[in-house]
Amino acid sequence: MRLSLRFVLPLLLVLAGIAYAVAPLVDQLTLRWFMRDLEMRSSLIANTLEEPLQEQLAAGKKVRIAAFFNRITRDERLYAVGYCASPTEKAVASPALPAEVYCADLKRWEGPGDHLLKSAQGPLLISVKPIVSDAAPDGRLVLIHDMSFIARRSEESKRYVLYLFMALGVVVSLVTVIIAQISWHGWMAGMRSLLRGEGLLREPTAERQPALPEFQPIARDLQRLIRELETENRTRDEGQIIWSAESLRAILHGELRGEDVIVVSNREPYLHQRHGDHIDVQRPASGLVTALEPIMRACSGTWIAHGSGSADREVVDQHDHVAVPPDKPVYQIRRVWLSAEEEAGYYYGFSNEGLWPLCHIAHVRPIFRSGDWAQYVAVNRKFAKAVVSEAKTSAPIVLVQDYHFALLPKMIRDELPDATVITFWHIPWPNPESFAICPWRDEILAGMLGSAILGFHTQFHVNNFVDTVDRFLEARVDREAFTVSFGGKLTSVRRYPISIAWPPEREMVGKAVADCRTDIRQLNELPPEHKLGVGVDRLDYTKGIMERFRAVRRLLELSPEWIGRFSFVQIAAPSRSGIEEYRNHEQQVRDMAARINGRFAGNGPPPIVLKIEHHEPRDVYEYFRAADLCFVSSLHDGMNLVAKEFVAARDDEHGVLILSQFTGAARELPEALIVNPYDADQCAAALHMALTMPEAEQRDRMRLMRGLVAEFNVFRWAGRMLLDAAAMRRRSHLVDKSGAATS
Numbered sequence: 106m107r108l109s110l111r112f113v114l115p116l117l118l119v120l121a122g123i124a125y126a127v128a129p130l131v132d133q134l135t136l137r138w139f140m141r142d143l144e145m146r147s148s149l150i151a152n153t154l155e156e157p158l159q160e161q162l163a164a165g166k167k168v169r170i171a172a173f174f175n176r177i178t179r180d181e182r183l184y185a186v187g188y189c190a191s192p193t194e195k196a197v198a199s200p201a202l203p204a205e206v207y208c209a210d211l212k213r214w215e216g217p218g219d220h221l222l223k224s225a226q227g228p229l230l231i232s233v234k235p236i237v238s239d240a241a242p243d244g245r246l247v248l249i250h251d252m253s254f255i256a257r258r259s260e261e262s263k264r265y266v267l268y269l270f271m272a273l274g275v276v277v278s279l280v281t282v283i284i285a286q287i288s289w290h291g292w293m294a295g296m297r298s299l300l301r302g303e304g305l306l307r308e309p310t311a312e313r314q315p316a317l318p319e320f321q322p323i324a325r326d327l328q329r330l331i332r333e334l335e336t337e338n339r340t341r342d343e344g345q346i347i348w349s350a351e352s353l354r355a356i357l358h359g360e361l362r363g364e365d366v367i368v369v370s371n372r373e374p375y376l377h378q379r380h381g382d383h384i385d386v387q388r389p390a391s392g393l394v395t396a397l398e399p400i401m402r403a404c405s406g407t408w409i410a411h412g413s414g415s416a417d418r419e420v421v422d423q424h425d426h427v428a429v430p431p432d433k434p435v436y437q438i439r440r441v442w443l444s445a446e447e448e449a450g451y452y453y454g455f456s457n458e459g460l461w462p463l464c465h466i467a468h469v470r471p472i473f474r475s476g477d478w479a480q481y482v483a484v485n486r487k488f489a490k491a492v493v494s495e496a497k498t499s500a501p502i503v504l505v506q507d508y509h510f511a512l513l514p515k516m517i518r519d520e521l522p523d524a525t526v527i528t529f530w531h532i533p534w535p536n537p538e539s540f541a542i543c544p545w546r547d548e549i550l551a552g553m554l555g556s557a558i559l560g561f562h563t564q565f566h567v568n569n570f571v572d573t574v575d576r577f578l579e580a581r582v583d584r585e586a587f588t589v590s591f592g593g594k595l596t597s598v599r600r601y602p603i604s605i606a607w608p609p610e611r612e613m614v615g616k617a618v619a620d621c622r623t624d625i626r627q628l629n630e631l632p633p634e635h636k637l638g639v640g641v642d643r644l645d646y647t648k649g650i651m652e653r654f655r656a657v658r659r660l661l662e663l664s665p666e667w668i669g670r671f672s673f674v675q676i677a678a679p680s681r682s683g684i685e686e687y688r689n690h691e692q693q694v695r696d697m698a699a700r701i702n703g704r705f706a707g708n709g710p711p712p713i714v715l716k717i718e719h720h721e722p723r724d725v726y727e728y729f730r731a732a733d734l735c736f737v738s739s740l741h742d743g744m745n746l747v748a749k750e751f752v753a754a755r756d757d758e759h760g761v762l763i764l765s766q767f768t769g770a771a772r773e774l775p776e777a778l779i780v781n782p783y784d785a786d787q788c789a790a791a792l793h794m795a796l797t798m799p800e801a802e803q804r805d806r807m808r809l810m811r812g813l814v815a816e817f818n819v820f821r822w823a824g825r826m827l828l829d830a831a832a833m834r835r836r837s838h839l840v841d842k843s844g845a846a847t848s
């Protein structure tokens with residue numbers, strides 16, 4: 106409506122202007138017409154009068170002539186009539202002849218020029234016609250017409266012109282408004298339905314008109330164009346996107362249009378544990394779970410995982426589903442049950458005694474048993490079946506997580522050729538020589554290459570993988586595009602550095618830093634001003650916990666002023682305790698902590714506080730906020746999320762991160778104090794530097810690191826992978842189409 110008014114008002118103004126300009130022209134034109142008519146009329150009257158007038162003149166009856174003229178002027182338009190026999194004589198005329206018209210001056214009213222005379226009665230038109238006889242060779246008949254009727258008519262015609270333009274304006278405006286409204290609504294509805302993929306492309310229904318077949322190709326092209334533009338814009342604007350659960354959800358909704366998203370991981374995001382007569386819900390200590398949980402919340406898909414909680418079977422429905430998170434369910438877990446043999450062979454054996462040490466350079470020998478391998482194959486197949494049964498379409502997007510499922514991508518592709526499998530390998534990938542010791546290396550590589558996208562944390566791991574494939578498989582490797590073509594299928598191998606949710610959940614950082622400092626020190630019986638370091642890990646030999654303790658010992662040796670003034674709290678979540686190597690490692694960690702504490706006993710609080718137990722995430726964050734420093738000393742780590750969590754926890758911009766150079770995180774957080782965990786002296790120096798670092802420097806470093814984690818958060822990690830998958834699906838649709846067109 107506003108649009109219409111915006112158009113109509115100027116239109117009316119323009120029309121009024123035109124009317125104003127046109128009216129005088131019309132006036133002049135009509136005046137000229139009338140004068141020409143009157144001239145003709147005068148000639149006609151003169152011709153008619155000539156004969157009777159000649160007779161009267163010949164009879165010399167001037168009085169009768171005057172009476173005759175009088176009669177004629179009863180015509181209301183003929184104002185006066187007169188006759189001049191010669192310029193020197195007085196005119197014989199009807200009484201109304203104006204004084205300005207006299208015989209001696211008749212030349213003035215003859216010939217071209219203005220013959221109008223303005224009198225008190227109004228304008229008069231003077232017309233002089235020769236009436237010649239032998240007696241009066243210069244005789245002239247004067248006819249004077251009353252022109253006041255012309256002025257009246259001119260007023261009327263001006264009025265009519267104005268009315269005409271007003272009516273025209275109203276009609277044009279009405280037509281404009283009606284057309285504009287109809288077109289706007291129609292156009293908007295059309296565009297809306299077109300953008301929704303409806304309308305022209307939809308089948309006709311009772312309410313909807315049938316689609317015009319000739320418009321369908323145009324509509325399709327338009328839709329495709331719009332989508333391509335959207336995608337291009339998004340790619341161009343990606344740097345501008347503030348990645349959050351909402352923006353991820355919005356982008357995925359637009360890009361994947363509610364497609365079927367399935368996650369497969371060994372570890373489930375929620376375990377149900379029985380404690381006596383009640384069931385507890387536990388969130389496991391796992392970087393992978395920490396990273397994927399927010400994505401599932403954003404996508405509302407299905408997460409397939411090993412049901413390993415003691416009460417897991419009690420809470421699922423008949424399809425082995427349970428809705429989570431328990432307080433506000435938004436997605437579902439599909440639990441897969443494993444026998445003790447399967448778990449022993451697939452999980453503890455091949456995955457954690459074989460692949461885990463194989464991929465980490467932590468100087469623990471991998472153990473490969475054929476029995477474990479058989480279970481690994483069988484369990485991968487079991488999960489592949491679960492994927493097929495959970496898929497709602499023939500082309501789901503399946504996010505396969507980690508080294509437990511190296512064979513799964515190919516198994517899924519064999520069953521669902523249109524599925525898009527994205528595999529993320531959360532741990533490092535070794536160089537080809539190291540990987541070559543695996544007896545089933547070719548099967549593992551071929552299994553992984555069933556993925557459309559294969560992701561690692563760092564470019565270094567990407568390069569190692571591509572080198573390994575190049576060395577051992579008959580595959581075509583493109584090192585520019587980082588793609589591998591194997592068995593006629595293409596896999597894109599890319600770097601997707603994982604991260605954490607940003608901003609951290611409110612309940613994690615809700616408690617003030619000062620309160621965290623006080624409470625944690627009280628809880629651990631430490632003085633209020635005691636310096637505190639913290640480490641949080643699964644109890645795993647790759648995390649370098651012993652190297653960390655060695656560094657603390659070295660600090661106290663090199664800088665004894667810290668004895669009794671500094672303690673290091675190590676939170677270690679028990680992990681894989683079914684494996685001997687892990688049990689031994691736990692024992693070694695306990696022994697070492699005890700030895701160091703023993704050595705410095707009697708000087709106040711112990712240097713090492715070892716807490717081998719599961720902590721709730723909120724408790725972990727409370728430690729992060731209470732500490733002066735956080736020490737991550739992994740011997741080898743894909744990424745290490747603890748480093749990023751510590752940074753996220755410190756909204757006070759204080760605290761120092763000491764970070765092993767062998768973590769993926771070290772590439773992203775150079776403002777941390779980067780150390781070699783094998784170098785105890787260097788680590789001790791870093792500890793001392795952290796404990797004495799001025800607040801301003803702490804703030805500067807922390808600010809930069811927080812900026813990076815905020816920007817490169819887990820939503821970006823997931824979004825980037827899923828957007829790449831969506832682009833890949835679009836490309837393959839195009840290839841399929843052009844293939845069909847040319848075949």
Ligand code: GDG
Pocket residue numbers: 388389390391392393395396531532603641642643676677678718719720721722725742743744745746747750
């Ligand atoms: C693999 C890769 C990669 C630790 N103790 C407790 C606890 N945690 C949480 C931490 C953190 C997670 O566990 C550990 O994450 P990391 O990244 O450090 O390590 P991995 O478990 O080895 O994860 C690793 C990761 O996958 C992601 O791709 O970064 O390189 O090895 O979130 O806070 N959480 C709770 N209680 C604990 O006692 N609740």
